[in-house]
Amino acid sequence: MLKAKEIVKDFGGLRAINHCSIEVEKGSIVGLIGPNGAGKTTLFNVITSMYKPDAGRVTFKGEDITGLRPDQICQKGITRTFQISRELKIMTLLENIMLGFKDQRGEKIMRGILNPASVKEQERKNLERSLEILEAMKLYELRNEPAAILSGGQRKMLELGQALATAPEMLLLDEPTAGAMAGETAMVVSFIRRMREEQGLTFLIVEHKMEVIMGICDKIIVMNYGEKLMEGSAEEVRQNEQVREAYLGRGA
Template structure:
């Protein structure tokens, strides 16, 4: 509870994402072991840990790709545990994948235009009886998509087939596709993997701008510790399917258990 200026009690705003005691088993393997964490609105929260710690499984459970065996996922205090992926998407939660999932035989521009839900042209009768509506909406979506491509510096590739992009360009395209959905929370799965330093700098600058200027919250899985320490606050460490610790980058950087188990001591204090 928080007190207002007149002394009255006001309810504290719930986190944009809360995970409570999630459990997910695959046969005899427990990938999530009563995992709990919170993501505050307007943060770039890092999620680190060794391979097999359960990070991507957690993303899949949050976004409806996996149904947990027990536990809850909440956004703004509302339970979304049982929602399918499109239901989570409609709540303003978008994600990218470690391996980009672009529509390779469609152009970069078409990949973005496809994201917008409930387009009039999706109903065939509108094409016959309301063609003006369909054309007007397509122009608006196209203009918006071009603005997003300009933001991620992919305008020059608008008419290129998405399957022909480099790995780094595909990561930028993934970010652009999430922006077309106007998300409140974006889950990024290893955005730096396979990306050269120039494109990674551009991607990280875009993420910081979107947090600062548009209020988008980010939760990102990443193995590039330099990027995590520079971009994320707080940082959550996972181990064996649950949260090991959470803190500011320097706290994580200097925690002896994290240094020994996950960072190999190379990021310790000088």
């Protein structure tokens, strides 16, 4: 479904990604791991066109999407979340989720001119869908509270909800359980599983918590110094000597 081929990204003299290629199959959950600074977030930024690669191509469902604008990438069906939650604290949970629908606005403006009634209808649908999302995340009771009151894990769930509102086919999650407590982490994990099962969504997930990655991924890609070190099953990654060295340093 998604292919990044021979991606190179430099920041001044620093090569953050060095001829890295990855593939994500439709309907799969793929983990992207590696030590701090390995280039995981930068690869997300290249795939979602927040950064332009210095070399390499990204294709989605066979179509070359390299160089499209981030909103165009979203229209194609790829949505991402961020390592640091970007929810708007003074807005309510419901307002935050409704924001996720904003990428459909262009279409809405045109239809608004042609048929104002259909815009009202769309808004009603968005509201209904937002409430459904909040319900599924067990945040419905808090829907009219400001996002500032949420715990770390609830924030991550809210961000996942915003991403879902864009009706994606593929989600790129950057550390979806960072700052979440054990119980909340389990909830995020089971939610990801459910979205794959019920909606057939495809996932690429960066995560430092190994129990999360090992538990939900069909395939794990390991990055180190901007390159793909290896890829394989949880077991293969666990057994791999080079992976151990990358994390622990030589001689460990």
